[in-house]
Amino acid sequence: MQPWQDPSRAVAERVEDLLARMSIEEKAGQLGSRWLGNTPRPPADGAQEPGAQSAPMEDAFAHEGGQVSLEQAARFGLGHLTRVYGSAPVSPAEGAAELARQQSVVVESSRLGIPAIAHEECLTGVTTYGATVYPAAIAWAATFDPELIGQMAAAIGRDLARLGVHQGLSPLMDVVRDYRWGRVEETLGEDPYLVSELGSAYVQGLQSAGIIATLKHFVGYSASRAGRNHGPASLGRREILDLLLPPFEAAVKAGAGSVMHSYNDNDAVPAGVDHWLLNEILREDWGFEGTVVSDYWATPFLASMHRVVEDYAGAAAETLKAGMDVELPDTICFSHLPNLVHDGELAPEYLDRAVRRVLTQKAELGLLDPGWNPKPDAPETIELDPPGNRAIAHRIAQTSIVLLDPGTALPLRRPANVAVIGPCADDPRTFMGCYAFPNHVLPKFPEHDAGLGIEIPTALQALRSELQGAHIVHSSGCEVMGQDRSGIPAAVAATAEADLCIAFVGDLAGMFGRGSSGEGCDVDDLKLPGVQTDLLDAVLATGTPVVVVVVSGRPYALGDLAPRVAGLVQAFMPGEEGGAALAGVLSGRLEPGGRLPVQIPRSPGGQPHTYLQPPLGEPSMISSVDVSPLFPFGHGCSYTTFELSEFEVDQTEIATDGSFEVGVLVRNSGVRAGTEVVQLYLSDPVASVVRPVRWLAGFARVRLEPEERVRVRMQVHADRTALVGRDLRRVVEPGRIRVSLGTSLRDLPFEQAVTLGGPARVVGADRVLSTPVVLEKA
Structure with missing residues (x-):
C-alpha cells in the first residue's frame, strides 16, 4: 500500500505523496469531467427549435463532449462523473449499477485507479426519477425557518449518500435583483441576510450527510440587465461586496465545500476569469479551501460567448490561473492543460494548486482508500420518496x-x-x-x-x-x-x-x-x-x-x-x-x-x-412611476392575531466593536394557534456612502397557542451595521443607527436610535455575520 492510500495518515500527507507520483496528464485528468448520459433530444417532427434541454446550449456542447468515450476521458484519471442518476428516468438500482460501471471504467482505464467524484443536482430534492420533490427554494425563503430547511437538506443529503453520490450542486445563494429573471424560483429571495441564514442551514444539513454542498452562482448572475438569463451585469464593486457576496461568505463560514462560478460578466469581466473574485475574495479574504467548479460549459463560453480568449486552450489557461479548479460537465477546454504546461504557456504551479484541492476532497470522501466500493448497499431497496421525506415536504409547503x-x-x-x-x-x-x-x-x-x-x-x-x-x-x-x-x-x-x-x-x-x-x-x-x-x-x-x-x-x-x-x-x-x-x-x-x-x-x-x-429608489414625486409594492417584504397574514409590546433596547450607546440587545414581547391575542415572524431592520440616517433605507438584520419565527406569550431577544453586533466605504474597505462607522422592529417592512411600530461611538473600525472576514435569537417563555 502506497502512502497516499493509507487512511491512517494525514490527508495533506496523502495528497502530497500522490501529487508527487502524478504526471502532468494525470494531474489534468483530475480537473475534468464526463457527462456520459447526456444525449441531446431531437426536436419534435416539424419543429424549428431544438429539443428539450436541461442545460444551456446543450445541443451544441454535448456534441463536443460526446465525441470522447468514458475510457478515453479517463485514461489519465477523471475528476467528476456528471449526473448518472439525473439524466434519464432510471430506478435507484439501474442508476447504482450504471454509476458502479462508470466508476469501474474510470478506475481501470487509468494507471493510478483513482475514482471520480459523482455529482448531482439537488435543489428541490435529488433530481432523479421517483425522488421527493420538495417546494422550490423561493418557498423555503417564505418559511423564514432555517431549522426546517436544514432538516430538508439533511434528508436530501442522506438520499444522495445512499445512492453513492458525493457532491450536490446546491444551494443558490443569488440575491434576487429583478423579478423578471426566470431563476427567481431557485433563489432564497431578495434579502442578503435571509439568503445567508437559509442557505447556510441548507449547507450544514446537506454536509451533515457527508455530501459536498456547492454554492452557486458566484457571483452576479441574478443581477443581469433586464433580468435576462446569462445577460451581462452592470455592477459596481460596492454592490457586489455589500449585497451579493455576504450570503456566499456566510455559507463559506458554515463550511461549504465547493463553489460554482457563474456565467455572467460583471462590468465586462467574466466570473470564470475574475482573479479578484475567485482568489482575492474567496480564497485570501474568506479562507475558502474547497473546490471551485465551473457552471456547465461556462469554460468554453469564455471563448464562444464572452470572447475574452482566442480559443479553448486560452480559456483553460485563464480560468485556471484565476482560481477555477474543475471543468463541468465535460472536459472540453481542460483537455488542453497538459500541452499548455509542456509548452511553458502555463506554470505547473497552477495545475498543482487545483489538483491538490480535488485530491483533498477525494481523500476526505474515502475515494483514495483501499477497498473502496462504488456500489451502494442494496440499491434495489432504496426508497427515494419515503413518508419521512413527504412529512418534511408537507411542513415546508404549509409553512411557506x-x-x-x-x-x-x-x-x-x-x-x-x-x-x-x-x-x-x-x-x-x-x-x-x-x-x-x-x-x-x-x-x-x-x-x-x-x-x-x-x-x-x-x-x-x-x-x-x-x-x-x-x-x-x-x-x-x-x-x-x-x-x-x-x-x-x-x-x-x-x-x-x-x-x-x-x-x-x-x-x-x-x-x-x-x-x-x-x-x-x-x-x-x-x-x-x-x-x-x-x-x-x-x-x-x-x-x-x-x-x-x-x-x-x-x-x-x-x-x-x-x-x-x-x-x-x-x-x-x-x-x-x-x-x-x-x-x-x-x-x-x-x-x-x-x-x-x-x-x-x-x-x-x-x-x-x-x-x-x-x-x-423609494416611491416619491420625483418620478411619475409608482414603485411602491402592493405587499411589502416580510408580509403575511394569519388566522389569529398577535400583539407586540414591551419593546426595549438595552443600550442606546455602544462602541463600534460593541453590541446591543433588542427585546419584544409577543402574545397570541387570538383564539387559535398561529405563527408570527418578528423582523428587525436597521437603517443608517447619515453615512459616507449611500445606503438602503432599511435592511433586514434579524428575524425570529414564533409559534404560539392562544394567549401564550414569548419574549424575543436579538443580539445585534456593531458589525451588522458595517458598510463598504469609498475606498472599498468594509468599515463600521461611528454615528446614529435606527433600530426598527415589527412584522414586515411596512409594519414597524417600534423604533429606537442607537449611537455608535469611537473611531471607525475596519472589519474583515472575521466580522459577525448573524444576529442570534433567544426565545423565552413569558
Whole structure:
C-alpha cells in the first residue's frame, strides 16, 4: 500500500505523496469531467427549435463532449462523473449499477485507479426519477425557518449518500435583483441576510450527510440587465461586496465545500476569469479551501460567448490561473492543460494548486482508500420518496404559504357549491420548480409513459378530499401559457353557478423558454402569463366571490386584482405536498405560515424594484412611476392575531466593536394557534456612502397557542451595521443607527436610535455575520 492510500495518515500527507507520483496528464485528468448520459433530444417532427434541454446550449456542447468515450476521458484519471442518476428516468438500482460501471471504467482505464467524484443536482430534492420533490427554494425563503430547511437538506443529503453520490450542486445563494429573471424560483429571495441564514442551514444539513454542498452562482448572475438569463451585469464593486457576496461568505463560514462560478460578466469581466473574485475574495479574504467548479460549459463560453480568449486552450489557461479548479460537465477546454504546461504557456504551479484541492476532497470522501466500493448497499431497496421525506415536504409547503389577504372568504366557511378553475388547479407540474426531475428531465423523454414517478395530488384532488360534502365543479379556463381563450366561457359558467370560486393561477416551470418560470424563462413584465388575467376578469365579472391562489416561481403584479377578490394567497411552487397543504390552509384546518421573501408588485412595469433601495429608489414625486409594492417584504397574514409590546433596547450607546440587545414581547391575542415572524431592520440616517433605507438584520419565527406569550431577544453586533466605504474597505462607522422592529417592512411600530461611538473600525472576514435569537417563555 502506497502512502497516499493509507487512511491512517494525514490527508495533506496523502495528497502530497500522490501529487508527487502524478504526471502532468494525470494531474489534468483530475480537473475534468464526463457527462456520459447526456444525449441531446431531437426536436419534435416539424419543429424549428431544438429539443428539450436541461442545460444551456446543450445541443451544441454535448456534441463536443460526446465525441470522447468514458475510457478515453479517463485514461489519465477523471475528476467528476456528471449526473448518472439525473439524466434519464432510471430506478435507484439501474442508476447504482450504471454509476458502479462508470466508476469501474474510470478506475481501470487509468494507471493510478483513482475514482471520480459523482455529482448531482439537488435543489428541490435529488433530481432523479421517483425522488421527493420538495417546494422550490423561493418557498423555503417564505418559511423564514432555517431549522426546517436544514432538516430538508439533511434528508436530501442522506438520499444522495445512499445512492453513492458525493457532491450536490446546491444551494443558490443569488440575491434576487429583478423579478423578471426566470431563476427567481431557485433563489432564497431578495434579502442578503435571509439568503445567508437559509442557505447556510441548507449547507450544514446537506454536509451533515457527508455530501459536498456547492454554492452557486458566484457571483452576479441574478443581477443581469433586464433580468435576462446569462445577460451581462452592470455592477459596481460596492454592490457586489455589500449585497451579493455576504450570503456566499456566510455559507463559506458554515463550511461549504465547493463553489460554482457563474456565467455572467460583471462590468465586462467574466466570473470564470475574475482573479479578484475567485482568489482575492474567496480564497485570501474568506479562507475558502474547497473546490471551485465551473457552471456547465461556462469554460468554453469564455471563448464562444464572452470572447475574452482566442480559443479553448486560452480559456483553460485563464480560468485556471484565476482560481477555477474543475471543468463541468465535460472536459472540453481542460483537455488542453497538459500541452499548455509542456509548452511553458502555463506554470505547473497552477495545475498543482487545483489538483491538490480535488485530491483533498477525494481523500476526505474515502475515494483514495483501499477497498473502496462504488456500489451502494442494496440499491434495489432504496426508497427515494419515503413518508419521512413527504412529512418534511408537507411542513415546508404549509409553512411557506403566504396569506396575502384573507378578504371576506378565508378561511372557507363550508361552501355548498364551489367552482375550482385555473390552469394550476389540476396540473401537478405547476407545483414543482424547474430543477424537479419531472419538469427538468422528463420533457426530454416524451416516450416515457410511466408517469411523473411520484404521487403529487393536485389542488383539485386535495380540495375534493378537504371539502367533503361540497359540490365541486372544475374548469381550467385556459393553459398557463398561450393565447387560447376557448375554455374561459366554461369557467365563467361554472363560477356563475357556484357559491364560491377558487382560482389557481400562476406558473409552469420549464427550461429555456419551455415554461413561464425557470432557467432561461425570463419575462418582459410581471403580468400573469398567457391569458390568465382575462380568465380572472371574466370570472370576477359574474359577481360570485373569488379566492385567488397564485402558484408561481416569481411575484406577479396583483394591484388591479387585489381589490376585487374575496381572498388572496401566494404559494411559491409548494412541491409534491402542495395540494394537501393548500387545501388545509384554505379550509382553515392548517395555519398559513409564510412571509414574503420578495415583494408583490402593484403594477407589471417599472421593474426592477426590490426593497433594498436607497432614498432615491423609494416611491416619491420625483418620478411619475409608482414603485411602491402592493405587499411589502416580510408580509403575511394569519388566522389569529398577535400583539407586540414591551419593546426595549438595552443600550442606546455602544462602541463600534460593541453590541446591543433588542427585546419584544409577543402574545397570541387570538383564539387559535398561529405563527408570527418578528423582523428587525436597521437603517443608517447619515453615512459616507449611500445606503438602503432599511435592511433586514434579524428575524425570529414564533409559534404560539392562544394567549401564550414569548419574549424575543436579538443580539445585534456593531458589525451588522458595517458598510463598504469609498475606498472599498468594509468599515463600521461611528454615528446614529435606527433600530426598527415589527412584522414586515411596512409594519414597524417600534423604533429606537442607537449611537455608535469611537473611531471607525475596519472589519474583515472575521466580522459577525448573524444576529442570534433567544426565545423565552413569558
